[in-house]
Amino acid sequence: MTNFPPGTFAPAPGQGRLSRMLLTQARTEFVLTLRNGEQVLLTLLIPLGMLVGLTMLNVVPVPSPRVNNITPRILALAVMSTAFTGQAIALGFDRRYGVLKRLAATALPRWSLVVGRMLAVLGVVLVQLVVLGAVALLLGWHPEPAGVAPAALLILAGTAAFGALGVLLGGTLRAEVVLAVANTVWLVLVVAGGIVLSVHALPGPFAAIVTALPSGALAEGLNTTLVTSVTPWDTLGVLLAWAAGAAVLAARTLRLS
């Protein structure tokens, strides 16, 4: 009656090891990001091009040495590109392709659907830091040694803030809408959100708004700590507030499909 020997599909259910599930999910999503051409363009090539271009060419007013003031802003850009734009777009299309439902139907706990994504994002941010940091050092970057640890903290908080915002956007809207909104927001924040232009170059009330944005907070915070080694606790607070607020909202609004 069948070509399969008896017992082929005899039930033997059970949950896999949690750490292994979570790491396999994170590794899969990490590898998929690095395999995707558009994601590599967004997360590595554009930041690299801007790092080199803004350092070599005098297109925006930046104190000397230029590379010391440009690099922290590019690191902020890299975090935003990966944790917010790249992740929102990936999540939007993953939902379209039924990934979340597929994973939610396994023994993987629900919370790991998001935690796994965050681990993958952290992995990509690490790759960005290594690549961008190495190129910046070649360009003559001298970060303040005392500012490196606070910078790492800011990058973690920034990843959390942008990551939660990315889940909020990518987890609620249709994939095409996510794509359009995520790219538009990215462009607006790069130009006017405190990433390329320092908030100090912006007109008064506008500067106050931008300082409170995660982009402005992360770029200014990284710039302050890596150039002057002063720890900017206020910007860390701004980032953590965005992370908490967006995470609470995202947890309520995330849709599987």
Add this chain to the structure above:
Amino acid sequence: MTPPAPSAAVEVRGLIRSFGAVRAVDGLDLRIQPATVLALLGPNGAGKTTTVEVCEGFQRPDAGVVRVLGLDPIADGAALRPRIGVMPQGGGAYPGVRAAEMLGLVAVCAARPLDVGWLLDVLGLTGVARVPYKRLSGGQQQRLALACALVGRPEVVFLDEPTAGMDPQARRLVWDIIRRLCADGVSVLFTTHLMEEAEALADQVVIIDHGRVVARGSPAELTSAGTERQLRFGARPGLELGPLCTALPEGCRASEPRPGGYLVEGLIDPQVMATVTAWCAQQGVFAEDLRVSRRSLEDVFLELTGRELRP
């Protein structure tokens, strides 16, 4: 001491699920005994996928009781999910993931998964193991989704249109797998449009429409494989059936299941035929397409759910 009666693998009682003003599922009851196969049949929009998704814990019932392996799919979801296998409609995978990576990821979630390489091979996916999901054909995506549903060695599997988009060879393979699952003690709930599929595989067929059960039973029961036969004809809608029912011998029933389509069920003999034609003459109508037949499951389905196209 007598062992306790085996509880149902899936039990649904009085399930109601609405989307806005539309009742997708309207008071549905289902019961699947362990190691049996239930086919959920129905036209598009009948509530099949909603029913399955409630059983899987993806949707919350508005009313009613749903138990899978005795567990509440939402409240006990964490305990239930390792024990069930799910094939969602249209599959589900990262667009860029390779077939083998996806199955590997789902396999890691299980304690004692089937061998991933073997499963890919059985389902004819070895040749595309490194091809990204979005470049697989519809049938290959379906087979990968089936593999993901089976890899964790579940006790119950839910297959939402498992053979949609498959070629006949792949469909036969899926049938073979479903038979083996059942023989190995796995309970199966699958949805389908294909009567042939339900007749070939299911111990129990449940036909639903507008969220309600319109017929249920084994394929043999539904098609009345015994002595019962049926006589059907077309005529002007709304004819007075009273005189015909009176004239028919005991055990024969006359009805108009859809406007202008008349049905006489029972032991159809020449006498019954004469009674029907005499009644037609009396009503002044000509019986068109008069035929006597044993019902196929497809007849049952179309009679119950109508012949007009669904969106």
